[in-house]
Amino acid sequence: MSDTELAPATAADADLLAALHTDSWRHAYAGLIPAEYLENHAPAERLATWRARMLEDAEAPLLVTILRVDGKPAGFSCLMPLAEPGYGIYLDNLHVMAGYQGFGLGKRLMTHCAARVAYEWPGKPLFLYVLDGNTQARAFYRALGGEESACFDDPFPGTDLMMPIRRVTWVDVDALLRRLTGSSGSSGG
Secondary structure: OOEEEEEEEHHHHHHHHHHHHHHHHHHHHHHEOOHHHHHHOOHHHHHHHHHHHHHOOOOOOOOOEEEEOEEEEEEEEEEEEOOOOOOEEEEEEEEOOOHHHHOOHHHHHHHHHHHHHHHHHOOOOOOEEEEOOOHHHHHHHHHOOEEEOOOOOEEEEOOOEEEEEEEEEEEHHHHHHHHHHHHOOOOOO
16 A cells, blocks of 8 residues: 545546445445345435535535545545534545555544544544444444444335444544544544
């Protein structure tokens, strides 16, 4: 993992984001979501979602970042600050592609998101939702000090499926940043 870059996504990246999102779901949700949906329906549903988000400003504002390794897309994140303001700043997406996992890139993306939240919305919590069965992601978030809610059912995008999920919250984003960076001082933005 020699040359890594984090860059803001643009409208031109909508199709790329959809492809990355679909590929990530196929890997992370195998055995949790029906394979028929992941193979035959998720690509079109994710494409429609990302085109609406990036080309039509649906769900705006969005802060989408693409992670590239040696110029190749390796992951992405999406912050939605107004999605559910009662809970804080929503991290809707944090995905590292299967071939790039295990190299600290999820931590790098999370650090980027936490720093952005601490700088732009100081004092606001950061939260996300995770499938209850996504044990790898849940372990990652717990290791970073995320507080899990009780499990509850929520509709999975583009389906009639009700999936057991948990909300994971970091009330103190500065503490999350210290955990991510190994520093004992304040984030400073």
